[in-house]
Amino acid sequence: MSKLPKTSRRSLIKSVGAGALLASSPLVGRFASAQSGAPIKIGFQQHSTGIGAAYGRWYGRTTEAAVKAINDAGGINGRPVEIVAEDDGTDPKRGAEVVEKFANQHNCDVAFGTLFSHVVIGSAPSAGEQKIPYFVVSEGHHVASGGLNRYTLQPGITDVKSQVQAMAPYVADNLGKKVTMIFPDFAFGHDHRDFFTAAIEAQGGEVLEHIAVPPSETSFTKYFPKIPRDTEVLYHVMVGPAVLTFVKELGEFFGPSSPAIFGFIDSLEAVDLASPGLEFLEGTYFWEGNPRYAQADQTSHDKNFRAAVGVDENGASVSDPKDVSTYAHMFGCWETLHIIKAGMEASGYQGPADRQKLIEAVEAMTDMPESDAHPQGPKVFNGKTHQVFGVQYISRVENGRLVKVHTTSIEDTLYPDETDYTTQSF
Amino acid sequence: MSLLLETKGLTRIYGGLRAVDGVDYTLAKGEIHALIGPNGAGKSTFVGMVSGRIPASEGEVWFEGQNITALPAHTRIRQGMAYTFQITAIYARLSLFDNVALALGRQDRTDVLGALDRVGLADRAMQTAGDLAYGHQRLLEIAMGVAQAPRLLILDEPTQGLAESEIEGFNTLIRSLAGDTTILLIEHNMQVVMALADEITVLDAGKILARGTPQDIHANADVQNAYLGTG
């Protein structure tokens, strides 16, 4: 099924009707006008096939849940939201074609939901040309770096540069100052390499060795001997289907005598921590975009979010405890859809003619307090760079669970603006 | 008469076996020369080295007073040789027209049809060559050699697979070429050899056993023993 299973038409109208009755916004008045019955169409660029499929599935489930929540609460401007999902095959060429399809064939109001950076960058020119707002959930630094265009925004997830630099103070203070980094030898890994190296040096630490693992590698032990013996902290990040092999072989390599290990959860996203061979991770640290395991101080927002998406307190599907979610990233879909809603309501969005107003409305956003719409935590949006900044979490593996040990401030994630999209014409 | 072709000590070694062994050979302009000998005598290898298809292990090839030993095959062909294969090597999936046009190097309709006409295939010009009967494929092969208007035409067993009537036509065709074109003919059919050849060279075990007019060869006792006696 390309189009996600949605609430049936009847229940949709019922819930929209209920929302209209309850809502006090003057915009709801439009619900009665002739055009109002038409849904707001959001094109969802989904990684259903290709290398991103494991993420794509959870992005799909989160999106579905968010749309249901939004529709249950009365939709946007009194209109129901409809998701039009198209598979991009995790391929930048197809991604660009899909964006054009959203704009010209499906007549979508906005496009949304891309994760993999190369698909975002490949699709962004199409979004700019078709003049369709393109909300990505990618954590790439591509938006804030100024390389894209005014129609592309990332308001729902913090970018990798912020994530990485926010980790340096904790790592330097608690784990050690002599770091060896292992990362994939392509753009995502290079971001880690460049931003963390700079950040740890600012903390008085140093990176002893950069170990770049070639793309699509399936066996890793042969690269580990390059780790210097005097390493205090091993910083690892890996993506792709071979991540579990990577982490397991890391454990087998060190045996009983390992340095402190700090990793990005990307290395184990959608992987069960109870998988055989991961026992050695006990006591090691992870960055988490959003804590996978429900924490002792869990907010009601996180509780609601888990319930809506169908994730249990271990971050796995409620229907299959072995089906582990991409919890550190997928909240971005939920939050982005709520920002689209907020932006459309703030701008009085009616149809494609109002797309520029929508972008200006989102650009005008700043503080986003923690709420049901923002369950991951509070955020600050920078309208000039089209990038949001939020708190980050560091967790420690204790008894096979990730336990949050540190929450960064938003200030830790900030860096000087590298661009100002608001100066670009539409 | 001046020499068109000369080989000096031409040798080909295949894994220790001397398939052609130090052959000194001359061919005069305008002559029809037949190369005969039992199977495995080295005839095809010899003409292969002359045309450049097969690199020589030792020795030299001279063509029109030039040492061409180092030249690649296509250059030798350009200088005026033509070579027809022992195993039919036409372009089976192309039309007869395209086959001959490739040999001619141009798509000139008159010339292509003219060449096909010489072997009686002009009316089949648009047929696919692979659909022809075997004998006709042999004739097409010969037409391709003729179309190149070579000074030296090397024919490797051209009449193999031809019917009696077609052989008659072939003989006529070759005679009509004689004079302008020098012809080096490998042939098993002794009737064809006797009918066409001005001179005959007998190869055996990679060496020249005898050389002479058809009458000389016919009378040669060694040849009788080594070769003709068997047939």
Next chain:
Amino acid sequence: MTVDTRSVLLHLGLIALLIVLGLVLPTYHQGNLARILVLATYAIGFNVLFGYTGLLSLGHAMFFAAGMYGCGLAMHLGGWPVLSALGAGIIAAAVLSLIVALLALRTIGVAFMIVTLMFAQAFFLTALYLGEWTGGDEGFVIAQASRQIAGFALTDPLTRFFAALAVFSVALLITARMMHLPFGRVLIGVRENEERTRMLGYDTFRHKLLAVIISGTISGGAGAAYAVLFGYVGATFASVQYSIFPLLWVLLGGMGTTIGPLIGVAFMFYLIDYASGLTNAYLLIVGAALVLLTLFARAGIVGEIRKRWVPWLP
């Protein structure tokens, strides 16, 4: 009417038809067709080598990507205008294809396939390795404002369509003409029987060398055009699957036919586009379609038409 006139009419007629389509199609399909035309140019380049010369390269993505990077980097880092950047891309592809040809043509058959595959893999890895300039797997965007020729914005759908059509037409007419010239006939001769062709006095190595260069350069031209017209350059386009695509397109459309590449690309594009609208399992449909095609139309679409009804198709 001679075969030549028919062939000229066919190709000019096709271009005229495409012009009309560009003017009447809705925006979405106009955009698709622009993409199809550029990719078909790539397929035409591939067809010169595979369909006409009989050499199967599994590394053509490196030529496409060389054109793409040559052009894209010239604009992105060098700030060159579009036309000079296109030239840079084409030259980059031509130089690369010369080098690859000199080495790879020492081999034949499956070894040639592997050697080209390996060179392309090395090219792909190099594009990742030089991430500082190429952006690695993420690639980079060519600024929208710079994508214009003499004031005509290539981002405008209609302008882009006609630019794509121009690129395609040049490649189509060059190859169609080439296949009528003695040079093209010799390439076919090499495909059908290389030894025979050599023994007709043709320097087959030189012909194959030129075929690789022409093929690689057209492919690179398509890559450069893709960069300029669609504004993105990335290592994905140098990956193995982009070497397999043209093979698939050409086999589907009909190898050794001038219009087969276009038909193959269009068929594949719309098959994926249509099937992905029906189901997420569209690759299943694509797979089944490929199997059915092999079973029932082995010469490809245009190839079957030529075989059954229109034998003169070039």
Next chain:
Amino acid sequence: MDFGPHLLLAILEGAVGAAVLALTALGLSLVFGVMRVVNVAHGEFFMLGAVVAWFIASPIAGHPAIGFVAALALAPLVAGAIAVVVDRFVLKEVEYDPEATIVGTIGVLYIIQQSALMIYGPEARPVEPPFNHRIALPWFEWGETGLEFYYPWGLSTTSYKLFVIVAAIGILLAFWVIMSRTRLGLIMRATQLDRETALAFGIPVQRVYSIVFGFGAALAALAAVLIVPIQQAHYLMGHDPLLLSFIVVIIGGLGSVRGTVVAALLIGMSDGIISVFLSPTLSKILATLLVALVLVFRPQGLYGKKMA
């Protein structure tokens, strides 16, 4: 890590990869040699082996060895059976035409891959190894008191990795025995040498083709079952094994078992060993170019006869 231990580790790791690669490539080589077709879907049979292994092993309770042994026995059969179906309904129908086979097996590749995605899902899932112990390895050095030995930091392997190497050698020997000492092997070799003569001698060539195609797929699946406790089963995992075995088969020389094994060792180890000296991606680039140049200057492969 010191140079010596590092090199030893790279060789050990390379040997595991080479062992699995040799089995996979042998399957492709057999199909290529006997049937003269390129099976582009070969990597998907590898993937099938891993995925089926997961389906077999994961529901079986008790010691992980039970599930693993069951997978080892059944997964190749499943993959082989599917391959036989492909042979009967696709390859036979196109009369093993080389070009048609390429397109047809690309179609099969998509069908198998997409089916795996739908049935198995996009996740990478592990199969538990039957046993797995970390084995620290000693290293020797000439010290003041003569030969000293110590355990360098990180120099280790696992018992399961060593098992994979041993198992692969065993399977290769069994393969060699089948090909050279049994009637089935004789029939396959006869068909490989000359299809027409084989037909004339009453060999049921069509049946031999089916068996060979199934056997080739089963070898790939077997290799995958061996590796899946180390690397997880994933629906896209067939891509690299296909490319690598393709390369191995050509480098080794068509139809040469010895060449295939030597080439698998060369390919499996080269980038690991070069990466001892250079940065990993750079070594991959160089290893790739090296392989290409081997072919450029020895087009018939290491042990092959000149190809026509």
